[in-house]
Amino acid sequence: MSSTRPRRVPAPTSAAAALLLAAGLAPAPALADAPAPAAGDVRVHDIQGTTRTSPFAGTEVSDVPGTVTAVNAFGSARGFWFQDTEGDGDPRTSEGLFVFTGRETPDVAVGDEVLVSGRVDEYRPAEGAQTVTQIGGADWTVLSGGNELPASVLLDENAIPRAQAPDHGGDISGLELSPGEYALDFWAAHEHMLVRVEDAPVVGATDGYHALWVTTRPDHNPSANGGTVYGSYDDPNTGRVKIESLIDRAERPFPEADVGDTLAGVTEGPVYYTQYGGYLVRATTLGEHVPGGLERTPVRDRRRHxxxxxxxxxxxxxxxxxxxxxxxxxxxxxxxxxxxxxxxxxxxxxxxxxxxxxxxxxxxxxxxxxxxxxxxxxxxxxxxxxxxxxxxxxxxxxxxxxxxxxxxxxxxxxxxxxxxxxxxxxxxxxxxxxxxxxxxxxxxxxxxxxxxxxxxxxxxxxxxxxxxxxxxxxxxxxxxxxxxxxxxxxxxxxxxxxxxxxxxxxxxxxxxxxxxxxxxxxxxxxxxxxxxxxxxxxxxxxxxxxxxxxxxxxxxxxxxxxxxxxxxxxxxxxxxxxxxxxxxxxxxxxxxxxxxxxxxxxxxxxxxxxxxxxxxxxxxx
CATH class of the missing domain: 3.60.10.10 (Endonuclease/exonuclease/phosphatase)
Incomplete structure (x- = not known):
């Protein structure tokens, strides 16, 4: 038997609006007692479209169906990811979306089947950055819980193209995506979808913001200590993947990893984008941290001459x-x-x-x-x-x-x-x-x-x-x-x-x-x-x-x-x-x-x- 938990959360789409909400100057979350609607005609892949920007940007959509794959319960950009389990079979169109709820933690759980309504926004975190397609000002209905999640996409050595992007000479937002040809197109075509890496070598040590970098191609431009060497403007090493965590650090501390370490097993989560490093994986599952034994090595002594x-x-x-x-x-x-x-x-x-x-x-x-x-x-x-x-x-x-x-x-x-x-x-x-x-x-x-x-x-x-x-x-x-x-x-x-x-x-x-x-x-x-x-x-x-x-x-x-x-x-x-x-x-x-x-x-x-x-x-x- 299905259950319904209708909710509405006014979701700011800018830092300024988030601050208003936090200060109590924006409307408080309110309950809505409407019955659960049927799925609408618009699906996630329709909203994502075949370019970086949604054909529905700035418009309201109703009853978009999907299954909740992850929840961000921390910080000022909270919300949840949901994904259409059916899809349209078009590799250019992502089947995932993010519902932005500001500083309010959404009342959903991973595995919930939902219908989401709200405004489609293209949020740009910084000048020159890609935009994040998301739904703001949203309300949703939970139809059922405990549903099986869609299979994650494996980021193996052949998944992400080696070419970074088309040599366009300007803004590529309006170009049709070619996810089999360009790395940035691959990420855009999988925006908000579940992906995973397996036994991933660390190529960027854990930073002060609890993030690290792994690679899907450890044999490409390897460094002396297991990293990835940047040796040319023509080869930005597109196998690099940034990992952050959605797991409560009190429950699972983020690994303190050095270059040459490994995240053994599966690291999995939805694709997101920030101005700090670009596309990344917000992990709901973190692989086991296996140290690689990196040591600080002194140089030789000076000779007398x-x-x-x-x-x-x-x-x-x-x-x-x-x-x-x-x-x-x-x-x-x-x-x-x-x-x-x-x-x-x-x-x-x-x-x-x-x-x-x-x-x-x-x-x-x-x-x-x-x-x-x-x-x-x-x-x-x-x-x-x-x-x-x-x-x-x-x-x-x-x-x-x-x-x-x-x-x-x-x-x-x-x-x-x-x-x-x-x-x-x-x-x-x-x-x-x-x-x-x-x-x-x-x-x-x-x-x-x-x-x-x-x-x-x-x-x-x-x-x-x-x-x-x-x-x-x-x-x-x-x-x-x-x-x-x-x-x-x-x-x-x-x-x-x-x-x-x-x-x-x-x-x-x-x-x-x-x-x-x-x-x-x-x-x-x-x-x-x-x-x-x-x-x-x-x-x-x-x-x-x-x-x-x-x-x-x-x-x-x-x-x-x-x-x-x-x-x-x-x-x-x-x-x-x-x-x-x-x-x-x-x-x-x-x-x-x-x-x-x-x-x-x-x-x-x-x-x-x-x-x-x-x-x-x-x-x-």
Whole structure:
């Protein structure tokens, strides 16, 4: 015998409306005592249609039939998924829908047979994102409970196409879906439907929002530690799948997984879409977390005739950060980087972090870091940096992030030349016995140039070690913020942030060429968070037919990464050297952060060992 539980919940379709509901300014949920209607003429696949947007968008539909497959009982975007168990057999049309109920938990259970009425909406979570087809302002009738769910779609290695999207040159919303040809079309054609992965390898560690990434194609562009390497704009690795959970974490904690771990067995749930990573699986069933044994591995020790140089983005390290962050960074520097002679740091914040009160000095931040390193058994580092002008270098408002140097005075001398400040440009001048010198040290490259607007300026330092002059440029180029996402509605995505990085790279190259014009045999290291890939135009500007070489390109393809974003292991940080150094340098990425769920920074540091003996062939000594 069927039972009926009619309900009506006014469902906001925007963040603002959700806040009104939460504040009690929108209508409260109300019961409706109408008898259960018969199924209407419109079915789920009619609403979903054969493109990304519904032909019913903005209109009311009545008595759409289906079976509840999942319920979201958490957060401000609650609701339930239901799916038509019959379908129309058209691979372009999804058989699933989401009913959005705002902050109200819907009174339905998985397995309920329902008839849903309401307004069809296309909700876009962010500019440039795909839209989510959903029903808002809904009421529904539960006809029966405990029904069998439709079979989930297995996401095996052949399910998701390898091509990302049509090369349309614009918004693809109105294009007819080709789910057998393009990955984004596959996801759109399965929006809100049940899917599953089995024995899924983890390629993106659990983040602070209880999400991780797996892959359906572990043999495609594998990384050294079981991830997936992003090595070309033409191959975004469409086998990556983001996993979140609909299970109460008190009942089943979300796994704390690292790259190389596995979700063994079945992980299953409806397809959803957010601005953070795109299409994903909201799991109602989570596979068993099986650790893969990933370990933080230290690099080798420096040899007596070598100078070791490192770059490390310490992710917004501010003077008010908790001591455990300083201690964790210090442990990594001493135990895994083996206390490099010179360290270029990126994302050093001022003494009070994000407090926006005009403070720009970073002495407290750098003193706390050097003290933590010494306490860990490392060198008593000294530091050099230049205070930026307030709120002129980008980053978190009030943080005033900048680049800085640490160096071990027992091994390295810093050649101080006074006069460097936020607005004074460093110049290359003749030095002793034909060598190059700097007009100021530390100094900044062309700080007034518009290429550095709202961005960190490169920090240049002159060092002496083992009777050699070493010139180091530490960089933190313009971020990728503002670029359209791989999963967005514009295909191919526009990378608008590139133009500024190209201009920044040109200025750094110009400085390198000026230095080497004075002393072609100088030891020059240009490094840092360049915020672009080894195959990007930004790196080409620095290296193509020019003075610099990128040793990362000599690594096996499986090792060309130091940052993991949306399950793609990729390279944003680099250490570049000139030709005179190229064959005297050894280079490694130190894998201590990006692949771990308990990372202290989202970037892996890198180390370069510079052999100071000119005649020594590479790999000897």
């Amino acid at each position: 070598e100078v070791s140089v490192a770059t490390y983005n310490v992710e917004n390290l501010g003077g008010r950060d908790p001591q455990d962050k300083y201690d964790a960074l210090a442990a990594g520097i001493v135990e895994h980087l083996r206390s490099p002679d010179i360290i270029g740091l990126e994302e050093i914040q001022d003494d009070n972090g994000t407090v926006d009160d005009g403070t720009v000095d970073a002495g407290v931040t750098l003193d706390r870091l050097t003290e933590a390193i010494a306490a860990r058994g490392g060198p008593e580092y000294e530091w050099r940096q230049i205070n930026p002008q307030d709120k002129q270098d980008g980053g978190v408002p009030g943080g005033n992030i900048r680049n800085a140097f640490l160096f071990d005075p027992a091994r390295v001398q810093f050649v101080d030349v006074p006069g460097g400040d936020a607005t004074t440009a460093v110049e290359v001048v003749p030095g002793r016995r034909g060598s190059a010198a700097l007009s100021v040290s530390p100094g900044r490259i062309s700080p007034a140039d518009e290429a550095w607007e709202e961005s960190r300026k490169p920090l240049v330092g002159h060092f002496r070690a083992l009777n050699r002059d070493i010139y180091v440029v530490t960089n933190h180029f313009n971020s990728k913020g503002g670029d359209q996402p791989l999963h967005g509605v514009v295909q191919p995505p526009r990378r608008s942030s590139e133009a500024q990085r190209h201009a920044q790279a040109a200025l750094v190259r110009e400085f390198a060429e000026e230095l080497l014009a004075v002393d072609p045999d100088a030891d020059l290291v240009v490094m840092g968070d360049l915020n672009d890939f080894q195959f990007s135009r930004t790196l080409e500007i620095l290296t193509e037919d020019g003075p610099l070489h990128n040793p990362m390109t000599a690594l096996p393809a499986s090792e060309r990464y130091g940052y993991v974003f949306d399950g793609n292991s990729q390279a944003l940080d680099h250490i570049l050297v000139n030709d005179a150094v190229r064959h005297r340098a050894d280079y490694r990425v130190v894998r201590i952060n990006s692949e771990f769920h308990d990372q202290v920074s989202d970037h892996d540091p890198q180390v370069l060992w510079l052999d100071t003996r000119r005649s020594t062939p590479p790999g000897r000594g």
